[in-house]
Amino acid sequence: MEQTYANVKDREKDARQVILRVVNLSKNFGGIKAVDNVSLDFYTNEIVGIVGDNGAGKSTLIKMISGAYERDSGDIYLDGQHINVENTTEAIKLGIETVYQNNTLVDHLDAPKNFFLGRERVTNNILGRLFGFLDMKSMRQDTLKTLQNLKIELKNINAPVKLLSGGQQQSVVVGRAAYWKGKVIILDEPANNLGVQEQRKVLQLVQSIRDEYGITFIMISHNLEHVFGIADRIVVMRGGKVVGVKKTAETSRNEIVSMITGALDI
Ligand SMILES: Nc1ncnc2c1ncn2[C@@H]1O[C@H](COP(=O)(O)OP(=O)(O)OP(=O)(O)O)[C@@H](O)[C@H]1O
Numbered sequence: 001m002e003q004t005y006a007n008v009k010d011r012e013k014d015a016r017q018v019i020l021r022v023v024n025l026s027k028n029f030g031g032i033k034a035v036d037n038v039s040l041d042f043y044t045n046e047i048v049g050i051v052g053d054n055g056a057g058k059s060t061l062i063k064m065i066s067g068a069y070e071r072d073s074g075d076i077y078l079d080g081q082h083i084n085v086e087n088t089t090e091a092i093k094l095g096i097e098t099v100y101q102n103n104t105l106v107d108h109l110d111a112p113k114n115f116f117l118g119r120e121r122v123t124n125n126i127l128g129r130l131f132g133f134l135d136m137k138s139m140r141q142d143t144l145k146t147l148q149n150l151k152i153e154l155k156n157i158n159a160p161v162k163l164l165s166g167g168q169q170q171s172v173v174v175g176r177a178a179y180w181k182g183k184v185i186i187l188d189e190p191a192n193n194l195g196v197q198e199q200r201k202v203l204q205l206v207q208s209i210r211d212e213y214g215i216t217f218i219m220i221s222h223n224l225e226h227v228f229g230i231a232d233r234i235v236v237m238r239g240g241k242v243v244g245v246k247k248t249a250e251t252s253r254n255e256i257v258s259m260i261t262g263a264l265d266i
């Protein structure tokens with residue numbers, strides 16, 4: 001059967017299902033404990049903001065989840081299964097997609113080719129079966145349909161993605177994750193380097209995908225306005241540790257800032 005987001009709705013039935021669990025994750029660089037014994041649960045259908053000062057360990061934490069870094073110790077469970085992701089390609093196959101500033105798209109390929117990268121569909125005839133002829137037409141149609149459903153506007157889906165704006169490129173990654181039934185989408189500073197309009201569009205896209213497909217988002221951001229605008233929960237990191245997890249509705253910027261700076265410890 002074709003993989004689309006047909007079953008994703010099932011995950012919405014139980015809004016509090018743990019989709020990703022990390023237990024006692026640690027990572028050292030030389031003498032630095034970049035991530036120090038972090039345990040967290042992430043649920044379906046939620047956006048979790050991760051905040052903290054420079055060097056708090058946010059990127060290192062998510063890189064262990066996305067397969068970019070090997071962890072020193074600890075365990076990761078996706079949908080109840082213990083997983084060892086050795087690289088980002090493997091993570092994407094499992095349903096963990098990451099949007100970095102320098103994203104995971106291949107620059108010189110267009111959006112449909114990026115959508116189906118490593119999962120190309122061959123024509124349903126002898127040419128496909130024998131010679132692996134690609135069914136570009138159906139791949140383009142599916143890409144276009146997905147982009148339209150998500151209200152992602154690209155002037156020309158046949159253009160290499162390097163010609164798209166930063167926000168559009170991020171939208172293609174997020175759209176691809178939705179199409180392939182991604183379980184967790186990680187965004188590291190998604191709005192960095194984007195114009196105000198583009199920032200708004202990416203944040204709206206994140207919200208609408210959470211609502212429609214029940215996908216979990218983990219969003220690292222220094223922008224508390226963005227975090228308070230869309231996150232359901234906020235995780236605060238400091239010195240490689242998680243120093244607080246709050247429901248957005250039950251905290252304030254002052255409290256979060258105090259946790260980021262350590263003022264609450266005094
Ligand atoms: N590849 C690396 N090699 C050596 N040290 C690293 C590496 N990556 C991160 N670190 C160190 O680990 C610590 C945590 O860094 P990390 O990038 O995870 O922080 P961050 O919270 O993402 O910060 P920022 O908000 O500045 O992006 C820092 O002290 C950093 O210098």
Ligand SMILES: [Mg+2]
Nearest residue numbers: 058059060188
């Ligand atoms: Mg970082």
